[in-house]
Amino acid sequence: MGAVSEPIQFHGVAVLIEPESVKYVLDQLCKHAGVQVCLHTMLVSATRNGNHITSVTLHDDGGNHEVRAKAFVDASGEGDLAFFGGASVRYGNHGTVQTGTLSMRLGGITADADLSPTRWTAAIQQAKQRGVKPLVSESGLFFRVPITNDVATYFIDQKYDGRDAESLTAAGIHGREQARAYLKAIRTIPGCEHAYILATGPEIGTRESRHVNARYQVTTQDIENGARFDDVVCLGAWPMEYHTEPGQPTVWRMVHENSTYDIPLRTLCSKDTPNLFVGGRLTDGDSYAGGSLRVMGTSFGTGHAAGVAAAVYAQSQGSEYIFVQKELVRQNAHIKLDQQPNAGEKLRCGVFIWMRLSQFPQDGGENQC
């Protein structure tokens, strides 16, 4: 399909992906795996009996539907299922959360346009001096999208509460105001004179909000030491990428020897609700560890592991990690470093990111994901 670039070296290893192709591929993957997908459905409540969640209520335009199960996976990012089901949760880490970002895709940029980070930062700084508002970050991430050659950008950082519709709405509105201001700045760059906004994100992208308190929390030290655990169910490899405040540089802390670290099953298991498992950005980590665990490639792995763990639990009423690992390996998951296809070669990272090597800002820049 031409929708994925060759792997490229960044802070880790990255590939660029084209979003429409990704939607199609994910639809087909689910179809062929026999997954019943219910889009346009909100989980609105959950019931609890003792220390177990027993059912969830889903809402669509037909009304409410109750679903009962022996085990549940919360991959909602916001931890809605855990929260509604009375499991132990927290908001952010140490009283703070990472910023979110509204993406913006631009069309009308010529093939020979100057897409160097220095040029774009200069254009934004000059626009600020001319009084163009509201502009906050002076550098960000931007890259050509495979197939379409549109330019995707991540400049519009916001601090808000991802659990609160009013706060999210205000951030979205302010984000779209910023998008217009960035467009004004970018149109001063040669080749970008006729740029236009193709789309802003369907919603602002949230990096962090509620967390489920798990039986174990991955720590910054685990990642910096390349921790190994007996109950590993997934490998993490993306550096700790922490977004502090709008307009402030992103903090990067690297994985031990640029290799991998183990994510233990306990990190996906609620500490007080034994039939609740989590995946994706809900995987429990401290502030910086969360900045590594949350990215897409790792989320695929933790989501896979949480699904298998829930199935094992539902069948046997236990969370024996040996059974979970056995099933993951049967399904071709690479859960140990020596099982990597390129054994002996250091795995740098398997995360998806949309950018091009020629456009990488130098270290210390505000490239982000």
Ligand SMILES: Cc1cc2nc3c(=O)[nH]c(=O)nc-3n(C[C@H](O)[C@H](O)[C@H](O)COP(=O)(O)OP(=O)(O)OC[C@H]3O[C@@H](n4cnc5c(N)ncnc54)[C@H](O)[C@@H]3O)c2cc1C
């Ligand atoms: C601006 C930005 C850029 C990024 N760039 C990159 C990148 O280049 N590469 C990379 O690897 N990672 C990137 N990331 C990180 C990555 O996108 C996320 O961390 C990752 O998507 C987390 O996946 P998730 O499935 O846990 O959560 P999400 O992607 O947030 O998915 C959660 C889903 O649950 C749904 N949901 C929530 N509550 C309910 C409910 N009550 N009922 C029903 N559904 C519900 C939501 O609608 C959503 O679809 C980026 C993040 C941001 C914010």
